[in-house]
Amino acid sequence: MASAVLSIATQCVSPNASSLSINETHKGKAKLGGSTLRFSKSSGRISMTVAVNVSRFEGIPMAPPDPILGVSEAFRADTNDVKLNLGVGAYRTEELQPYVLNVVKKAENLMLERGDNKEYLPIEGLAAFNKATAELLLGADNPAIKEQRVATVQGLSGTGSLRLGAALIERYFPGSKVLISAPTWGNHKNIFNDARVPWSEYRYYDPRTVGLDFEGMIEDIKAAPEGTFVLLHGCAHNPTGIDPTPEQWEKIADVIQQKNHIPFFDVAYQGFASGSLDEDAASVRLFVARGMEVLVAQSYSKNLGLYAERIGAMNVISSSSESATRVKSQLKRLARPMYSNPPVHGARIVANVVGTPVLFDEWKAEMEMMAGRIKNVRQKLYDSISSKDKSGKDWSFILKQIGMFSYTGLNKNQSDNMTNKWHVYMTKDGRISLAGLSLAKCEYLADAIIDSYHNVS
Numbered sequence: 001m002a003s004a005v006l007s008i009a010t011q012c013v014s015p016n017a018s019s020l021s022i023n024e025t026h027k028g029k030a031k032l033g034g035s036t037l038r039f040s041k042s043s044g045r046i047s048m049t050v051a052v053n054v055s056r057f058e059g060i061p062m063a064p065p066d067p068i069l070g071v072s073e074a075f076r077a078d079t080n081d082v083k084l085n086l087g088v089g090a091y092r093t094e095e096l097q098p099y100v101l102n103v104v105k106k107a108e109n110l111m112l113e114r115g116d117n118k119e120y121l122p123i124e125g126l127a128a129f130n131k132a133t134a135e136l137l138l139g140a141d142n143p144a145i146k147e148q149r150v151a152t153v154q155g156l157s158g159t160g161s162l163r164l165g166a167a168l169i170e171r172y173f174p175g176s177k178v179l180i181s182a183p184t185w186g187n188h189k190n191i192f193n194d195a196r197v198p199w200s201e202y203r204y205y206d207p208r209t210v211g212l213d214f215e216g217m218i219e220d221i222k223a224a225p226e227g228t229f230v231l232l233h234g235c236a237h238n239p240t241g242i243d244p245t246p247e248q249w250e251k252i253a254d255v256i257q258q259k260n261h262i263p264f265f266d267v268a269y270q271g272f273a274s275g276s277l278d279e280d281a282a283s284v285r286l287f288v289a290r291g292m293e294v295l296v297a298q299s300y301s302k303n304l305g306l307y308a309e310r311i312g313a314m315n316v317i318s319s320s321s322e323s324a325t326r327v328k329s330q331l332k333r334l335a336r337p338m339y340s341n342p343p344v345h346g347a348r349i350v351a352n353v354v355g356t357p358v359l360f361d362e363w364k365a366e367m368e369m370m371a372g373r374i375k376n377v378r379q380k381l382y383d384s385i386s387s388k389d390k391s392g393k394d395w396s397f398i399l400k401q402i403g404m405f406s407y408t409g410l411n412k413n414q415s416d417n418m419t420n421k422w423h424v425y426m427t428k429d430g431r432i433s434l435a436g437l438s439l440a441k442c443e444y445l446a447d448a449i450i451d452s453y454h455n456v457s
Contacts, residue, residue, distance in 0.1 A: 067427060068087060069088070071085070071087030071088065071425045071427060072085060072087060072088050074419070074425055078423055078425070080423045082423055082444065083424075083425065084424045084436065084437070084441060085425045085436050086424060086425060086434075086436045086437060086445075087425050087427055087433065087436075088433065089238070089302070089404050089405065089433045089435060090307055090433075090435060090436070091305060091370055092435055092436050092438075094373065094438050094439065094440075095438070096436065096441075100305060101304060101305050101363070101366050102362070102366065103304075103359050103362045104304060104305060106359060106362075107348070107349045107352035107356075107359060108349065110352050110356075111345075111348055111349075116344075116348060118344065119344075120340075120341050121342055121343075121344050121347070123153075123335055123336055123340070123341050124152075124328065124331070124335075125153060125155075125313075125341070125342045125347055126154060126342075126348065128347075128348075128351035128355060129311075129313075129347035129351045130152040130154060130313065131152075132350060132354035132355055133152060133154075133298060133315075133350065133354075134152045134313075136277060136354055137270070137284060137296060137315060138281070138288060138317075139285065142288065144288055147321060148324060148325075149317060149319065149321055150315055150317050150324060151315065151318065151328035151331060152315045152328075153314050153315075153328060153331040153335065154312075154313055154347055155297070155298075155312045155314045155335075155342065156312065156343075157299050157301055158268045158299030158312045159191065159312075160310065160312065160339070161297035161312040161313055162188070162191050163338075164297075164314045164331060164334060164338070165264060165295050165314050165316075166191050166192050166194075166195035166197050167195050167334045168316075168327075168330065168334060169195070169229060170195045170196055170197050171330070172330065173229075176227060176228065176229060177197075177228050177229070178197055178199040178230075178231055179199070179200060179201070179202050179220070179221065179224050179228050179230045180199050180202070180231045181201065181202060181204035181217075181231065181232075181237070182203060182204055183204070183205055183240065183429060184231070184233075184238070185233075185238045185266070186427075188266075200224075201220075202216075202220035202221055202224075202230075203217050203219070204216075204237075205242065205407065207409065210407065210409045211242055211397060212244060214248055218255055221255050221256060222255055222259065224259065224261065226260045227260055227262065228259070228261045228262070229262045229264045229295070230256055230262070230263050230264065231264045231266065232252075232264065232265050232283070233266055233268075234266065234267035234268075234269075234270065234280065234281065234283050234296075235273045235274070235279075235280040235281075235402070235403070236269040236272070236273035236403025236404065236405070238403070238405055239429060240401065240407040241401030241404075241405045241406050243273075244283075249282075249283050249286055253286055253287055253292070262293060262295065263292060263294050263295070264294075264295040264297075265283070265284050265294065265295065265296045265297070266297050267281070267296055267297065268299040269302050269303065269404070270298070270303055271303045271364070272303040272370065272371055273371065273403040274371060275367055275368040275372060277364065277367075284296055288317050293316075293317060293318055293319055294315075295315070295316055295317075296314075296316075296317070297313075297315075298314075298315065299311075299312040300346065302404070303367055304349065304350065304353065304363070306346045309343065309349065310343060311343070311349070314331060316328075316331070374403070374404055374434050376439065377434050377437050378398060378399065378401075378434055380439050380442040381398060381406075381434070381442045381446060382395055382396070382398040384442045384443050384445075384446035385398070385446040385449060385450060389454075393453075397409070404433055404434055404435040405432070405433055405434065406434055407429075407430060407431055408430045408431070409453075410452055411430065412428045413456050413457060414452040414453060414456045415428050415429070415430055415452070416428070417451070417455075418448050418449070421448075421451070421452075422448035422451070422452070424448050
């Protein structure tokens with residue numbers, strides 16, 4: 001350890017006056033707590049040096065709290081009975097309790113009955129999972145799958161899969177930039193920063209309409225250097241809940257293709273946004289059908305409720321089977337020093353659910369139920385605000401948004417008022433998670449939003 005040395009000189013009346021009981025020795029040392037005292041005596045004076053142990057990590061500063069996970073910490077510390085946690089995007093029942101899908105329990109029972117072991121998976125993950133997840137994303141009869149042009153590697157949910165894709169960009173497309181929507185999910189920028197991949201933003205949210213700034217988005221994608229990676233949200237844009245229309249997706253694909261950009265999709269809500277697996281994957285399938293090479297990160301945290309299992313995938317759809325094989329080999333090479341190989345439990349759940357027709361149908365029904373509950377809450381919130389607010393403000397954007405999030409248009413001061421006065425915990429950009437809201441709480445939330453919007457600058 002490093003040491004900080006403090007020198008102290010004391011005048012003593014007699015050689016034996018020191019509280020350290022030095023006697024007649026001229027030099028010595030003594031312990032005081034975790035520090036060492038060194039002393040010497042000369043001309044009736046005792047000189048002491050204190051060596052204090054200092055950590056080699058003193059120079060490491062305290063990191064700021066995570067803007068999303070920090071909301072939950074503050075929520076737990078609040079003792080008020082009316083408090084609401086609308087920060088973290090995790091599904092809750094009408095009673096605001098975590099929900100484990102019935103189909104997940106059945107898939108786990110299958111694993112127990114078969115006596116599945118806990119041996120290491122290959123670096124690329126569980127083969128049955130990789131097959132199921134690519135087919136779920138693109139459709140089992142997709143030519144890209146039949147022609148073996150899809151490189152799929154099991155990843156550590158959406159975050160880990162995005163990080164693997166970012167590492168691929170950094171290593172094999174040096175100097176390339178990623179274009180990210182403004183705003184976007186809070187962790188996107190962290191992921192590319194840590195992978196040392198430069199990024200900039202394209203316009204997405206229009207505060208005037210609380211809708212999509214489509215013209216700004218197109219202009220910024222056009223202005224980006226050729227070969228830029230464009231990060232797109234496959235469905236249920238986080239945090240805004242604002243998605244392009246099918247016609248707008250066509251135009252986005254036109255511009256990306258004309259500029260020779262590379263689309264990089266983040267698909268975190270397939271089946272969970274609309275209740276339809278096919279509808280929520282339409283944007284990705286559009287780009288692949290045009291023959292474009294595409295990167296896609298997937299997550300099963302939301303649609304199967306497998307938050308803690310960290311199960312997802314990184315897919316690269318290439319123009320040839322040969323290049324797909326090479327890409328997969330390099331994804332494996334990147335994964336090996338990161339985490340060696342992925343966890344098996346969540347992968348087996350997905351493979352069992354997707355690969356068993358009865359369970360697959362049950363899963364689709366449960367997804368429709370979850371998506372339906374969020375739609376009902378969204379409608380009730382809109383109805384409550386519209387009936388209470390007599391200002392004439394148009395709140396219809398709440399209904400136009402999709403998925404578990406709603407971008408309320410509240411600024412930081414107004415969001416602070418939601419928390420400080422109304423005990424509603426949310427991110428400071430005005431995003432609320434409707435998955436954490438019940439029908440019974442909609443009236444209360446409507447009052448909080450109206451008060452914060454009209455009475456806080």
